[in-house]
Amino acid sequence: MELHAGDRLTAKKKHPCGSFGWTVLKTGAEIRLKCEGCGRVVLLSPDEVKRMCKKTNGGEKDL
């Protein structure tokens, strides 16, 4: 899965605030994601993002 700043992701698990949506703020060795529900920013490795999320911009696709 290729990630770019501005991509939107859907998490497999709901965030405590109730939102499934995340926006990619920054990519690289660590991925910075912002929760669309509460605005919380987290740093994850690309592997963690792949396990946690699927990309949703451009339609529902299994990647």
Ligand SMILES: [Zn+2]
């Ligand atoms: Zn949240």
